Amino acid sequence: MPKTIVQEFTKGLWQELPPFRLVLGLCPVLGVTTSMENGLGMGIATTFVLVGSNLLISMLRSVIPQKVRIACFIIIIAAFVTIVELLMQAYTYPLYLKLGVFIPLIVVNCIVLGRAEAFAYKNKISSSMADGLGIGIGFTMSLGALGAVRELLGHGSVTVWGDFSYNLLSAFPSFQPFSFMVQAPGAFICLGLMLCLINAIGD
C-alpha cells in the first residue's frame, strides 16, 4: 500500500529515526554533539542538504542513467553541501568554526546518499521532499537530544544560541559535572544508552 505524504514525513520522526532506529550517519552524531547548539546546527545543515538533494534527484530521476547514478548523486549532494558551507560562513560564522570539518563531511553522510538511492531516485517529487524533511527533522532532533544530554551532564548546563538556557546546578546543587560526557568515549556511551532507551520504548 503506498504511503501518504504525511506518512512519508512522519516515518522519519520515529520509525526510521536516522541515528537511533536506522543507526546511520553516526560520524556527525558522535563528533559534533558536544553541545545541544552544535547538534542542532549540524542537524539543520543536514536537513537543508537532504531536502535539496532529494528534490533535485527526484526531479532528475528519469534523466539520470542507472549506471552513473551514484556519481550524479554525489555531484548534487556535494553542490548542496558547498552551498550550506558558504552560507554558514557568511551568516553563522561562529557555528561554522565549531562544526569545522563535519560540514564538508555531510557529502559522505550515508543518510543523505541513502535517501537519494533508496527513496528519491524511485519516488515522485512531493513524497521525496516529505521524506527528506522528515528524516532531516528526525536527525536534527536526535542530534539535539544527544547534544543536550551530553552538555547537561558534562557541563551542568545547556545553552542554545543564548536564548534558551537551563542550569542543572541550580536544581541540584550537589551535582558534579563530569567532563567525560563531552569527550569522545562519552559520545559512544551516551549513544548506546539512548539506543537502549529507544529500543525499550519500541514501536
Added chain:
Amino acid sequence: MNDMVKMVVVLTVLSSVAGGVLAAVNKGTASQIEAQQLKFVKGPAINAILDGASNDPIKDRIQIADGAVERSFFVGKFDGKANTIAFEEFGKGFGGDIGVMVGVNIDSDKLVGAAVTVHTETPGLGAKAKDDPSLVSQFKGLPVTDSLTVTKDGGQINAISGATITSRAVCVAVTKAMNTYQKMKPQIQEEIQKVGK
C-alpha cells in the same frame, strides 16, 4: 553506445551546472564571508598581536596595491606613534591554506607577533597551531630576515610534534610576510603617515 553518450552528457551537464551555481553562490557570499572573518577570526588575531595599541587597528587599516591585489595592513599605534603593522599571509598546510597574521614593527624591523587565522588542519594535530601558542610565540621579537624554517629543515623554529607540515606552512606564511614587508616597506611608511595624524 547510446547509453554511453547519455551518461557522458548527463554527467557533463550536471557538473557544469553545479559548478556554475557554486561559483555564483561563492561570489554572492564572498563579501559577507570576509566581513565575518574580519570580525571573528582576523579581529582577535590582530588584537592579540597589536595588544596595547591605543587605536582600533581594524578601523585604521590601510590598503596598498601590490601588483594586481589590494593588501590590507592593520596599523597599531604605540606611545602615540603609528609604527606597527599587522597583515595576513598564507602557507599551504596539510588540509589547505593556513592564514597567518604577522605583526611587524617598522622602526625596529622586528616581528612583534604572529597568529593563525583561518585553517583546515586536523583537530588535535595541525589545529594546535591556532590554539597552542608554543609555535607562533617563537616568532615574537625575531628580526625580519629572508626566511624562517623549522629546525628539521635547518631553521630555528621548533615544529609542533606530529604537525611538521602545518608548522612548515606557518613558517612559509611568515617568510612570505617578511618578503612582502621588505618589498613594500617604502609604500607602507608613506601610507602609515596618514594614520599617524
